[in-house]
Amino acid sequence: MSESSQNKVDFYGRDYLVSPDVLIPRPETEMMVDTVLNLVGKPFLPGIKPSKAELPENLTIVDVGTGSGCIAVTLKLLLPQAKVVATDISDKALGVAKKNASALGAEVEFLQSDLLDDVRIKPDLIVANLPYVDENWEWVDKEALSKEPALALYAKDGGLELIFKLIDQAVEQEVYHLVLEADPCQHERIVQYAKEKDLTLGETRGFSLYFSE
Numbered sequence: 001m002s003e004s005s006q007n008k009v010d011f012y013g014r015d016y017l018v019s020p021d022v023l024i025p026r027p028e029t030e031m032m033v034d035t036v037l038n039l040v041g042k043p044f045l046p047g048i049k050p051s052k053a054e055l056p057e058n059l060t061i062v063d064v065g066t067g068s069g070c071i072a073v074t075l076k077l078l079l080p081q082a083k084v085v086a087t088d089i090s091d092k093a094l095g096v097a098k099k100n101a102s103a104l105g106a107e108v109e110f111l112q113s114d115l116l117d118d119v120r121i122k123p124d125l126i127v128a129n130l131p132y133v134d135e136n137w138e139w140v141d142k143e144a145l146s147k148e149p150a151l152a153l154y155a156k157d158g159g160l161e162l163i164f165k166l167i168d169q170a171v172e173q174e175v176y177h178l179v180l181e182a183d184p185c186q187h188e189r190i191v192q193y194a195k196e197k198d199l200t201l202g203e204t205r206g207f208s209l210y211f212s213e
């Protein structure tokens with residue numbers, strides 16, 4: 001695809017290249033970044049009192065389902081001491097994410113993986129905005145979404161199949177800090193599922209949920 005047929009979209013104050021291979025970054029996803037910054041005691045907005053840091057600034061973060069790379073790149077630029085690994089099952093999405101990291105000067109590592117299957121490091125924190133739209137939701141404008149890859153949007157089991165699988169894998173690998181995005185109508189089920197895995201809800205911020213031990 002030529003550069004002219006690609007677009008740029010703002011995320012957390014920076015322009016990201018997008019193509020038909022990636023989800024267009026959404027404003028609600030910026031709240032996942034806010035949540036991570038608060039976890040390390042570094043709120044982005046002036047005037048917000050830093051919370052007690054639950055995690056160190058030099059933490060290792062894995063962004064699962066990175067798409068355009070918007071979350072991973074933003075976190076690496078705002079937390080330069082952190083190691084940030086961005087994964088996606090889609091090779092084409094990773095291509096776009098790599099371009100964004102390079103254009104914005106973010107040293108992010110990239111890895112193709114189905115969820116955590118090929119992730120060999122143990123992160124301190126997982127962030128994931130995975131597909132969570134259920135194909136049967138009648139209130140979704142499918143026509144509008146048809147310009148984005150189905151792989152980035154849809155999941156089975158009320159949209160929660162991949163989120164639940166990721167929670168299972170994280171707990172198996174003893175990773176107990178997770179920031180996840182889902183539609184608010186799904187939060188109750190996710191909180192219940194995480195509770196069964198001994199994870200506790202730390203905070204809800206818009207679409208994002210933070211779980212810890």
Ligand SMILES: C[S@@+](CC[C@H](N)C(=O)[O-])C[C@H]1O[C@@H](n2cnc3c(N)ncnc32)[C@H](O)[C@@H]1O
Nearest residue numbers: 023025065066067088089090114115129131152
């Ligand atoms: C909702 S998009 C989010 C993209 C980006 N993180 C954002 O917030 O804009 C979900 C991403 O997850 C990827 N994905 C889908 N299934 C996956 C899987 N099993 N393992 C890893 N990534 C997956 C898709 O290719 C897509 O890039």
